Amino acid sequence: MNLTVDSTVKPPASESSSCHSLKEHAHESAWLSEETCEANVPSDCPVSTPTQRRTVERKRLTVSLPLDLLERSRNTVYWTKGLTLAKLLEQALVRSLDQWEELNGQPFPRRLEDLKGGRPRNPDR
Numbered sequence: 001m002n003l004t005v006d007s008t009v010k011p012p013a014s015e016s017s018s019c020h021s022l023k024e025h026a027h028e029s030a031w032l033s034e035e036t037c038e039a040n041v042p043s044d045c046p047v048s049t050p051t052q053r054r055t056v057e058r059k060r061l062t063v064s065l066p067l068d069l070l071e072r073s074r075n076t077v078y079w080t081k082g083l084t085l086a087k088l089l090e091q092a093l094v095r096s097l098d099q100w101e102e103l104n105g106q107p108f109p110r111r112l113e114d115l116k117g118g119r120p121r122n123p124d125r
Helices: 034-040 067-079 085-104
Strands: 002-006 060-064
Touching: 067 085
Parallel strands: none
Antiparallel strands: 002 060
16 A cells, blocks of 8 residues: 655754643543553643744655554544644654664765665565
């Protein structure tokens, strides 16, 4: 199954609220444990207000994902107020790239040429 996502740049931490109220999500409380809610959401947490978004250059990316991963993603977006599929995938990609760069000890240098499309060749064939 193909999935097309618009990529964006994550706003700086100063522009996004780290506080999220699960009280707005009555349907989530059925499957979230009481301990999880209490541990992740302080009782004095203010409801986040919309912030002005910066204009960021976007480029469309089409990828094929395993159907079960796509379904898990759609279920997460469905049950999480304010989350979009593009935002979920962008956040996951940022976390993954941060981990790869940490393993590398630094950000990777700019590539010398464009990536080649298609499946990688199998050198054993």
